[in-house]
Amino acid sequence: MAELPVPLPSATMAAVEKRRPAASTASFADSGRPSVSRAAAAAESEEDFLRQVGVTEMLRAALLKVLEARPEEPIAFLAHYFENMGLRSPTNGGAGEPPGQLLLQQQRLGRALWHLRLAHHSQRTAFNNNVSVAYDCLSASGRRKRPGLDGRTYSELLRRLCRDSAAPEEALAPLLRKIECREHEAVPLGVFRAGMLACFVLLEFVAQAGALFRLLENPALAVADRRVGQPLLNTLEGALSAGDGRPRARALTWRPVRAWGPTSLALAMDRAAAGRRPSSPMTRDEFLEKAAALFIAKVKPVS
Amino acid sequence: MLSPERLALPDYEYLAQRHVLTYMEDAVCQLLENREDISQYGIARFFTEYFNSVCQGTHILFREFSFIQATPHNRASFLRAFWRCFRTVGKNGDLLTMKEYHCLLQLLCPDFPLELTQKAARIVLMDDAMDCLMSFSDFLFAFQIQFYYSEFLDSVAAIYQDLLSGKSPNTVIVPTSSSGQHRQRPALGEASMLEGVEASLFCQCLENLCDRHKYSCPPPALVKEILSSVQRLTFYGFLVALSKHHGINQALGALPDKGDLMHDPAMDEELERLLVQVPGLVNSVTATPEASCLPSRTPSRVGSPWRPLHHSRKVDAESDGSTEETDESET
Numbered sequence: 056m057a058e059l060p061v062p063l064p065s066a067t068m069a070a071v072e073k074r075r076p077a078a079s080t081a082s083f084a085d086s087g088r089p090s091v092s093r094a095a096a097a098a099e100s101e102e103d104f105l106r107q108v109g110v111t112e113m114l115r116a117a118l119l120k121v122l123e124a125r126p127e128e129p130i131a132f133l134a135h136y137f138e139n140m141g142l143r144s145p146t147n148g149g150a151g152e153p154p155g156q157l158l159l160q161q162q163r164l165g166r167a168l169w170h171l172r173l174a175h176h177s178q179r180t181a182f183n184n185n186v187s188v189a190y191d192c193l194s195a196s197g198r199r200k201r202p203g204l205d206g207r208t209y210s211e212l213l214r215r216l217c218r219d220s221a222a223p224e225e226a227l228a229p230l231l232r233k234i235e236c237r238e239h240e241a242v243p244l245g246v247f248r249a250g251m252l253a254c255f256v257l258l259e260f261v262a263q264a265g266a267l268f269r270l271l272e273n274p275a276l277a278v279a280d281r282r283v284g285q286p287l288l289n290t291l292e293g294a295l296s297a298g299d300g301r302p303r304a305r306a307l308t309w310r311p312v313r314a315w316g317p318t319s320l321a322l323a324m325d326r327a328a329a330g331r332r333p334s335s336p337m338t339r340d341e342f343l344e345k346a347a348a349l350f351i352a353k354v355k356p357v358s
Numbered sequence: 359m360l361s362p363e364r365l366a367l368p369d370y371e372y373l374a375q376r377h378v379l380t381y382m383e384d385a386v387c388q389l390l391e392n393r394e395d396i397s398q399y400g401i402a403r404f405f406t407e408y409f410n411s412v413c414q415g416t417h418i419l420f421r422e423f424s425f426i427q428a429t430p431h432n433r434a435s436f437l438r439a440f441w442r443c444f445r446t447v448g449k450n451g452d453l454l455t456m457k458e459y460h461c462l463l464q465l466l467c468p469d470f471p472l473e474l475t476q477k478a479a480r481i482v483l484m485d486d487a488m489d490c491l492m493s494f495s496d497f498l499f500a501f502q503i504q505f506y507y508s509e510f511l512d513s514v515a516a517i518y519q520d521l522l523s524g525k526s527p528n529t530v531i532v533p534t535s536s537s538g539q540h541r542q543r544p545a546l547g548e549a550s551m552l553e554g555v556e557a558s559l560f561c562q563c564l565e566n567l568c569d570r571h572k573y574s575c576p577p578p579a580l581v582k583e584i585l586s587s588v589q590r591l592t593f594y595g596f597l598v599a600l601s602k603h604h605g606i607n608q609a610l611g612a613l614p615d616k617g618d619l620m621h622d623p624a625m626d627e628e629l630e631r632l633l634v635q636v637p638g639l640v641n642s643v644t645a646t647p648e649a650s651c652l653p654s655r656t657p658s659r660v661g662s663p664w665r666p667l668h669h670s671r672k673v674d675a676e677s678d679g680s681t682e683e684t685d686e687s688e689t
Contacts (some may be wrong), residue, residue: 101390110389110401114382117405121378125365129378130431136407141402178365 075183124174124182139169164212167193171216176255186248208237209247214255222261224341226347230257233356253354257347264291264346268339277338288342292349377429381412415439419636423469430574433506434612439466441498441613442629448494449620455489459497477511478504481597495619503601506610509573511597517563518593520553554592561585576606592641 105111117136126132174181193212194204201348213235217227234250236242236247242250267287364372373379374523380422385408389396395406404537411417415435418426444462447454454462463470481500482492504511561582575581584599585591591599600606604615613619 104390104393105386108396110386113401113405114386118378118382120370122372125372127364128374128413129376130381130409131383133378134413136405137402137405137409141400141406164377304654 062180107216120121120173123184124178131342139166155161160208163193164208167212168215168219170223171251171255177339182252183248186251187244189251190244190247204242204247205238206240206242207238209250210235210238213250213254215262216251220258221265222258222347225340225342226261226344227257227352229348230254232356233351233354257350257354261343261347262349264343265339268342273336273341276286281335281337284342288345288349290358291346295353359573375496377431380428381409385409410608419466421467423467423471426467426470427505427508430506430619434610436467437498437502437505437610437612440501441619442625442632445620445625445629451493453491453493454497455491456483457489459492461502470571471639474508475501476503481594481601484594484598496618498619499601499607499616502607502610502613503576503597507574507576507600510567510571510575513567513571514596515593516559517567518555518596521560521563527632554590554595557585557588557591559593560596577609580605580609 117133121129121132122137124132152346170185170189170192173185176182190204193208213231217224217231230253234253236246268279268284270285271287273279293305367375385405388408389404390403392404408417412431415431415438418432418435419439426432440463443466447462456475459479460470460472460475461474476488478497478501479488479492481504482496483490505510564581564585565578568575568581580603583601583605584603587596607615608614614622
């Protein structure tokens with residue numbers, strides 16, 4: 056995996072070398088210095104310059120990340136990538152004073168989150184790589200003697216992940232309770248990875264369930280009829296227990312809809328509409344909470 | 359959310375399709391030219407600004423022509439920049455000549471080739487003399503087609519000429535073409551009194567062209583739509599139809615519909631902001647729109663204050679060898 060893209064940056068550099076001489080001649084001529092021999096020397100040294108200041112290495116790493124994540128918009132991805140890098144580089148934020156311990160911790164968390172979100176969890180190799188990188192940057196705090204990630208940082212990261220999503224807090228809280236570790240417990244990479252994966256899959260599951268709810272919801276009241284919502288939840292549960300145990304949020308959520316079929320969905324809605332008395336409504340938060348609970352029941356707790 | 363096609367491509371193809379290496383390479387060139395800035399701001403920040411400007415489409419301002427035409431995104435960005443900067447010309451209802459439009463183009467791209475402007479003007483003027491006046495929107499939409507689909511139109515012109523002289527165009531461009539074209543010859547001989555070529559045959563040839571063309575083409579369905587509405591047409595008739603087709607404009611995505619070209623209050627604000635950053639342009643455009651057609655000073659100096667993009671020196675040195683570079687980065 057690491058071998059394939061390696062020639063690329065050097066190909067880039069080679070192309071740069073081809074283009075450079077003309078431009079550098081111009082800039083030297085402009086500043087009124089003897090040009091020809093200087094330009095040749097400059098072309099030679101440009102590659103060294105790029106290597107010395109770390110551009111070569113930086114671009115190689117960036118390109119690897121692009122290839123790993125295969126983003127739809129690679130240029131925006133790169134802008135974001137370098138922006139994040141700039142935020143954490145020591146040359147940027149006041150070189151004089153070292154930032155406080157708390158700030159350092161926040162920066163590390165931000166970095167880890169950013170790595171975790173680089174690739175979708177269905178791209179398993181890329182996701183696993185990013186999880187390892189995130190794990191390393193969280194555990195590499197200079198103060199402690201032996202490297203490792205403690206339960207507190209791990210829980211904090213999980214909470215940040217959940218906080219940034221649109222899902223209601225109550226829906227996600229049971230997962231946190233289930234996979235959180237004790238504050239001073241050391242978290243091995245395996246547990247960390249499983250926890251991150253469970254969290255990402257749940258977030259997507261809840262997002263998908265939210266989309267389902269929007270289909271059912273009465274737009275004026277922002278509620279759905281319980282007589283439609285409850286059978287759908289039951290179908291979701293059926294699909295989850297029929298699953299082979301591997302977390303695949305998208306397939307899981309939409310399968311029940313297909314199983315139900317448009318006819319039975321229409322029938323249920325029709326029954327709901329025909330009922331004289333309106334049945335008790337179900338809000339989005341309640342629906343999502345129940346859907347999430349179904350999923351969380353399948354997650355193995357941290358032993 | 360996930361496009362399987364993108365994920366299944368080999369690395370090189372994925373990078374080439376999105377021109378990632380073109381921009382990385384250019385970023386390094388820019389960085390080498392602005393070494394002083396790096397020591398001050400840091401490399402990561404330099405790259406952040408570079409890639410952000412690529413996303414926003416401001417990266418093409420005052421750059422050399424070879425770069426401006428290097429990718430479809432650069433071309434669309436240039437069209438957008440041209441429209442944004444000189445919309446006031448259209449708003450005032452001024453009519454300008456081809457040479458004057460060329461001056462405007464050179465304000466944004468100092469080595470913009472006159473040939474391209476001439477070709478665009480010919481779409482508007484057809485048989486009229488080249489020094490006739492054109493409205494901003496007529497020129498803009500014709501220019502858009504000519505600039506964005508330049509290579510495609512060159513191939514179309516070759517096909518058209520072959521059809522006109524009764525040759526089977528496919529034998530010229532693809533040597534392994536089928537022999538089904540022979541029966542067309544007598545028909546063409548008869549029709550040579552009429553103007554232009556037969557639309558259905560032309561359409562067939564263009565469909566083949568779209569299939570194998572490596573540069574951007576207009577959406578084949580829309581090309582077909584244009585050609586199926588007429589019996590015969592001339593080359594410039596075809597180009598006019600392309601430039602006036604709002605579906606093609608939408609597919610290209612650089613400019614708004616013709617009706618929305620002039621009124622856009624948000625854009626007016628944006629324009630103000632943009633012009634403030636470019637001191638060389640402020641006087642000539644906002645104060646007196648007519649003045650924009652007489653930049654007698656060398657246009658290459660106009661844009662120099664733009665921070666990460668100042669490029670005038672490089673342009674002077676490289677302007678002649680520029681086309682080969684583009685070909686490299688396209689592949």
